[in-house]
Amino acid sequence: MSQKEFVKPVDLENPYRLFNLGGTVxxxxxxxxxxxxxxxxxxxxxxxxxxxxVVDSTHYSRKILNKAEYFLLTVPGYGIRKELLYLGSVSKxxxxxxxxxxxxxxFNIEGCDxxxxxxxxxxxxxxxxxxxxxxxxxxxxxxxIVKAWADSRVFSDNHWHLEKGPEELRSLHYVAGGHFYExxxxxxxxx
Numbered sequence: 768m769s770q771k772e773f774v775k776p777v778d779l780e781n782p783y784r785l786f787n788l789g790g791t792v793x794x795x796x797x798x799x800x801x802x803x804x805x806x807x808x809x810x811x812x813x814x815x816x817x818x819x820x821v822v823d824s825t826h827y828s829r830k831i832l833n834k835a836e837y838f839l840l841t842v843p844g845y846g847i848r849k850e851l852l853y854l855g856s857v858s859k860x861x862x863x864x865x866x867x868x869x870x871x872x873x874f875n876i877e878g879c880d881x882x883x884x885x886x887x888x889x890x891x892x893x894x895x896x897x898x899x900x901x902x903x904x905x906x907x908x909x910x911x912i913v914k915a916w917a918d919s920r921v922f923s924d925n926h927w928h929l930e931k932g933p934e935e936l937r938s939l940h941y942v943a944g945g946h947f948y949e950x951x952x953x954x955x956x957x958x
Contacts, residue, residue, distance in 0.1 A: 838910065
């Protein structure tokens with residue numbers, strides 16, 4: 768069974784919840800046929816519908832992002848941890864075949880011009896809001912989520928339930944040098 772069968776649109780009332788886990792994300796950018804995917808640990812909701820991501824000026828993705836109208840952020844899962852590490856260790860500046868060499872697979876979904884990476888728990892198409900000062904001074908890009916999807920086995924009704932889905936879709940949290948934490952169990956706290 769293909770993962771695409773489980774991918775469902777996410778209500779745009781609270782799309783920030785897709786990224787509120789604080790894990791490592793994939794940033795995907797494209798210009799024509801030129802696509803790059805890189806992990807980013809410094810990405811977070813800026814409000815209920817906006818996201819921020821920090822991308823250093825030396826990254827190949829940055830030269831595309833500087834001109835992009837849209838970018839894609841995704842929540843990669845434990846099942847693609849090797850692809851995630853490879854894509855963060857190899858630059859397209861030095862290896863134009865970086866994505867193919869990583870082994871990352873993609874699928875297409877109606878209404879999105881970006882190919883979606885397989886093995887992710889969520890995907891969001893984001894319209895960039897140009898902020899020249901922040902981009903130049905802080906390497907920070909901001910955009911508004913215009914479309915979003917999630918794997919219904921781990922996200923539905925605007926809530927995560929990662930502990931009930933396949934382990935390979937649990938988010939990863941980067942520490943350093945190939946060291947990650949996989950998100951753990953759910954804990955309910957009441958007053």
